[in-house]
Amino acid sequence: MELMGNEHTTIAVTPDVGRIRESLTEHGAVLLRGGSADVDEFERFVRNVGGEPLKYTERSTPRTSVTDAVYTSTEYPAEVSIPMHNEASYSETWPGVLFFLSVTAAETGGATPIADSAAVYRLLPELVREHFEGGVVYTRSFRSDIGLSWQEAFQTEDPTDVEVYCKKHNQEFEWTADGLRTRHHRPAYQDYRGQRVWFNQANLFHASSLSPDIYETLMEVYGEDGLPRNAYLGDGSPIPAEDLEAIKTAYDEASFAFPWEPGDILVVDNMRCAHGRQPFTGKRRTLVSMTAGLI
Structure with a gap:
């Protein structure tokens, strides 16, 4: 099965690297069904299709390393729902291709929806695009x-490493009594393969x-400056609530979800397609690997 936005076409997919x-390149995302949930086989597949996997640096969410x-x-x-996003689009560097492996499918829910990033941009009201x-x-x-x-986010115990990273990637930083605060600016959209794509978090x-x-508890305890994460328009002003609602609406309209089956592998062009996660019940185990692009 090959997937793109709200359209999908069922085909007989084989582990033919060239065809994948x-x-x-044509669709932005490919689903391979009927394979193995073996982690070693998955890693070999990733390397065959995408080359050397990337390390997960400048982390924004909790993950556990299964292998290197x-x-x-x-x-x-x-x-909890995970909103639609392009992986690491908040960073100066991001993976080109994402690989998801379903080891255990949820009892209910738990899909990883994807959305055509160019369609999201087109669906946004002109005023929202202007704001961003x-x-x-x-x-x-x-x-x-x-x-x-x-320490977890930057994968180091050395504050100097953090300072070097921040300076290299144009991030302001401030050491506080509680830890560290950072602030940096990134584009909201990119031009990619002849299309403008919505590409941010x-x-x-x-x-x-x-x-x-x-939110209320965090604001009461830490204040706005102490929130674990937040986002503003490029000039530092607050993002209007109606803009955020318009972004959610565009993602909803452009997204497509399918139920995972054990052994499924989903390959995603990270700039062509955003992804998220739906709430679920029961056990769910989905693994991820990332590469700079295709080899």
Whole structure:
């Protein structure tokens, strides 16, 4: 099966690397069904199709390393939805291709919806696009008692490593009594393969992605500057609530979801397609690997 936005066509897919690459280039995402849920086989597949896997650096969500090249998908509670996003689009560097392996499918729910990023851009009202012409400002506050610590996020115990990374990637940083705060600016969209694609994580980083009770508690305890994550328009002003609602509506309209089966592998062009996660019941185990692109 090959997937793109809301359209899908069922075909007989074989582990033919050339055909997988051609299909990914044409459609933006490819689903291979009927394979093995073996992690070692998955890693070999990733290397054959995408080359050397990337390390998960500048982390924004909790994950566990299964091997040096394979990670668990974001470890959020089952009842929580993960908003649509392009992986690491908040960073100066991001993976070109994502590989998902379904080891255990959820009892109900748990799909990984994907959305055509160019369609999302086209569906947004012109006023929203204008608001985001200046990009997105991402802020993060790292502490040991909530969210990711800076040690986990940057995969180091050395503050100097963090400072070098931030300076290299144009991030402002400030050491605090609680840990670390960072602030950096990124574009909201990119031109890719002849199309303009919506490519950011403003909706996911923004405090409105939190449940109201959690948001109120965090604001009361830490204040706006101390929120684990937040997002602003490029000039530093707040993102209007109606803009965030328009972004969600565009993602909803452009997205497509399918139920996982054990052994499924989903290959995604990270700039062509955003992805998310639906709430679920029962056990669910989905693994992820990332590469710079196709070899």
